[in-house]
Amino acid sequence: MGDTLMGEIQRAASLLAAGELVAFPTETVYGLGADATNPEAVARIFAAKGRPADHPLIVHLPGHDELEHWAVDIPDTAWELAEQFWPGPLTLILKRAAGVPDAVTGGQQTIGLRVPGHPLALDLLRQFARQHPGPRCGVAAPSANRFGRISPTTADHVRSELGDRVACILDGGACPVGIESTIIDLSRGRPVLLRPGQLAAEAVALVAGCEVERPGRADDAPRVSGALESHYAPRTSLRLVDASRISATLRDLRSQGKRAAVLARTASPGLSGMAKQWQQAPVDPARYAHDLYANLRQLDESGADVILVESIPDDAAWEAVADRLRRAAAKGG
Ligand code: TXA
Ligand code: MG
Secondary structure (H helix, E strand, O other): OOHHHHHHHHHHHHHHHOOOOEEEEOOOOEEEEEEOOOHHHHHHHHHHHOOOOOOOOEEEOOOHHHHHHHEEOOOHHHHHHHHHHOOOOEEEEEEEOOOOOHHHHOOOOEEEEEOOOOHHHHHHHHHHHHHOOOOOOOEEOOEOOOOOOOOOOOHHHHHHHHHHHOOEEOOOOOOOOOOOOEEEEOOOOOOEEEEOOOOOHHHHHHHHOOOOEOOOOOOOOOOOHHHOOOOOOOOOEEEEEOHHHHHHHHHHHHHOOOOEEEEEOOOOOOOHHHOOEEEEOOOOHHHHHHHHHHHHHHHHOOOOOEEEEEOOOOOHHHHHHHHHHHHHHOOOO
């Protein structure tokens, strides 16, 4: 790592220690970080995002030993999952320890914890830990976007979302995963999937030695902002359309004087000219997820009246992408 980057990380860690906001890359999406033990610093996150203050945040830790400072009644499964998947795109919901500030848990009895798998994030967390007094140390960080909008996967995205609302933006290039972490709730005696991600529920089940439950849609919805129906949404209304219907839909829209921007998956030569913008997405689900938010941002900025997204396979490998697309479409349109 170059001297300049080391210097920048050091400066960012000092800003965190001083109660300021720092945006940083993780392997999933960029986070908007604050000292999780400082309620005033955490309050700045909610103000910068425009997010309701009762929504809980994920606390990012430099290593899984730190779990004990934040959670109690930690089940063996949590240690096994941490051992296997941390650092990595997995968030565990556990019973919170006494003295954990309400500001990060939204007043709930549980807390979300993860060790991110990005070298820059880990360096930042370690540097911050060195400057931070006391044993309990962590960085609360939601995705670094305005509330309800698309998560940022580049430093430029963060700049356009939050600009001067943050003291510092660390630039680590494009996030390798591109969608938010898998969230597993272990506070209920059995693992429950609260948010699908690149790390599949089936992989979690293998390590946990039991099935991972999927909650009903209404369950938890108000408290988990990622579970609100209209989350991760572009400003332009978005519709999911079967490949076979794209041509007819484009024609219909045109007859109403409307132009569409299209996120296609299968190649449809000849159709791209009918759209205001045509974006060809990767056919592989992991690469599709990697590009998804950048693609949606571009289509959102195209000036089109509608974004048409070609529907994706009904297949476990696409579960996380399907979840994000469904929510992006839920705004109506
Ligand atoms: O990949 C990620 O998880 C990214 C990066 C920055 O780490 N973070 C992220 O944070 O997506 P955020 O705040 O945008 O989404 C976190 C989700 C929210 O839906 C929140 O409600 C949920 O985690 N969450 C946090 N603590 C929780 C808790 N105690 N119980 C239930 N859900 C919780
Ligand atoms: Mg978010």
